[in-house]
Amino acid sequence: MDVVVSACLLGEACRYDGGSKPNEAVRQLASRVRVHPVCPETAGGLPVPRPPAEQVGDRVQLRDGTDVTAAFARGAQACALAARNCGASLAVLKARSPSCGVGFVYDGTYSGKLTRGNGVYAQLLEGEGICMVTEEVVESCKPSVEHPVAIVLGTGLGHLSSLVHPVRRIDYHDIDGFPADARPISGHRFEATVGTVDDVPVVVYPGRIHLYQGYSAAEVTALVRHAHRLGCRDIVFACATGAIPGNAHTGLGILTDHLNLTGVNPLVGDASQRGLETPFVDMCDAYSPYLRTIARGVADDLGIAVEEGVYAGVVGPSFETPAEVRMLASLGVSYVGMSTVLEVIAAKALGMNVLGLTLAANYSGDGSVTHQSVLEEAQRNADSFERLVRGILHLL
Ligand code: HPA
Numbered sequence: 001m002d003v004v005v006s007a008c009l010l011g012e013a014c015r016y017d018g019g020s021k022p023n024e025a026v027r028q029l030a031s032r033v034r035v036h037p038v039c040p041e042t043a044g045g046l047p048v049p050r051p052p053a054e055q056v057g058d059r060v061q062l063r064d065g066t067d068v069t070a071a072f073a074r075g076a077q078a079c080a081l082a083a084r085n086c087g088a089s090l091a092v093l094k095a096r097s098p099s100c101g102v103g104f105v106y107d108g109t110y111s112g113k114l115t116r117g118n119g120v121y122a123q124l125l126e127g128e129g130i131c132m133v134t135e136e137v138v139e140s141c142k143p144s145v146e147h148p149v150a151i152v153l154g155t156g157l158g159h160l161s162s163l164v165h166p167v168r169r170i171d172y173h174d175i176d177g178f179p180a181d182a183r184p185i186s187g188h189r190f191e192a193t194v195g196t197v198d199d200v201p202v203v204v205y206p207g208r209i210h211l212y213q214g215y216s217a218a219e220v221t222a223l224v225r226h227a228h229r230l231g232c233r234d235i236v237f238a239c240a241t242g243a244i245p246g247n248a249h250t251g252l253g254i255l256t257d258h259l260n261l262t263g264v265n266p267l268v269g270d271a272s273q274r275g276l277e278t279p280f281v282d283m284c285d286a287y288s289p290y291l292r293t294i295a296r297g298v299a300d301d302l303g304i305a306v307e308e309g310v311y312a313g314v315v316g317p318s319f320e321t322p323a324e325v326r327m328l329a330s331l332g333v334s335y336v337g338m339s340t341v342l343e344v345i346a347a348k349a350l351g352m353n354v355l356g357l358t359l360a361a362n363y364s365g366d367g368s369v370t371h372q373s374v375l376e377e378a379q380r381n382a383d384s385f386e387r388l389v390r391g392i393l394h395l396l
Contacts, residue, residue: 001297002086006094007037014039018049025139040099040121044075053098056108076121090293095134102132131293148201150227154239156378158188158206166195177222182209200393212317217266221346228350236355241337242364248334252306255356259312260341281349291355298391304384309334313341325365
């Protein structure tokens with residue numbers, strides 16, 4: 001995948017003070033993708049060193065009062081062209097900078113205070129379909145022994161757990177809040193494995209419990225809270241689904257958002273008991289745009305066919321009626337399944353970075369789906385799914 005990166009994050013001494021801001025997580029990502037370093041400020045002809053610049057209203061000024069709006073615009077345009085020409089899907093941009101800042105920039109008082117907004121370059125990239133993140137996002141997604149990647153595997157996808165070099169196994173029944181009577185429906189043991197996949201620290205949960213088995217929202221999200229307590233910051237949910245005809249095909253998919261149609265929510269009740277300060281959790285970008293972009297880039301590079309779409313979580317266990325399928329189609333749903341939404345809500349509430357992957361095993365409502373056919377379809381796609389997950393772990 002092609003990634004645009006602020007050159008200062010790679011160690012180039014192009015900052016106003018003549019220095020750089022090398023970031024190890026960004027450098028490591030850059031070493032594993034096709035990287036395109038940019039510095040919109042030097043590209044605009046500004047000298048190094050120079051006084052610091054900030055956006056002041058719709059102008060950009062150096063601290064000595066020099067107006068550098070035109071140089072910033074020129075540099076931003078040149079670097080936006082470079083991003084377009086290389087087909088970058090991701091830009092890792094220096095946080096808070098007047099050209100590269102994403103979400104927050106210095107507020108024009110030269111006092112270190114921040115205001116909401118994008119730098120001049122980030123404003124230009126907006127709307128180009130390029131996912132923009134700061135180095136802080138890359139860092140926050142970086143796995144380590146202290147922060148392993150949690151992977152929760154759904155129906156038929158539990159095989160991935162055999163890739164783990166195990167360090168420790170944890171019986172689900174020893175996990176706080178996990179129901180003592182729960183048994184796997186088929187296949188894998190209810191045992192999490194802490195270890196590594198290709199040297200990346202992970203905790204793999206090779207199966208889950210569901211609302212349709214009669215468990216509560218709190219019980220089905222116990223694994224998420226466990227992963228968080230173990231230090232996981234990234235959590236990958238993999239689930240089998242039905243594809244909604246007209247909106248998705250069968251095969252692998254990346255979840256972009258969801259509709260919680262289960263009628264319950266794991267945040268109902270005593271938030272403090274669940275380790276939360278507040279139950280009022282923002283659900284925008286619940287499925288991390290950064291992780292989605294990495295997943296898409298890996299799939300494209302490896303030639304793995306992957307679609308993207310909205311997931312509708314239903315209770316089940318009956319499959320959808322034709323009328324329900326028509327309703328879901330008209331609501332913009334691509335995938336329908338009986339898990340994941342509650343877990344994603346719980347993970348987002350805990351501040352985790354969520355990636356949702358699905359295997360659409362059948363067309364929802366096609367009249368032929370059985371639990372066995374879902375397992376068989378998962379088996380047919382196991383190799384692609386495994387290559388996709390390993391590719392993603394490699395880039396984190
Ligand atoms: N509907 C709901 N869940 C599913 C389906 C489906 O068609 N296939 C696999 N999980």
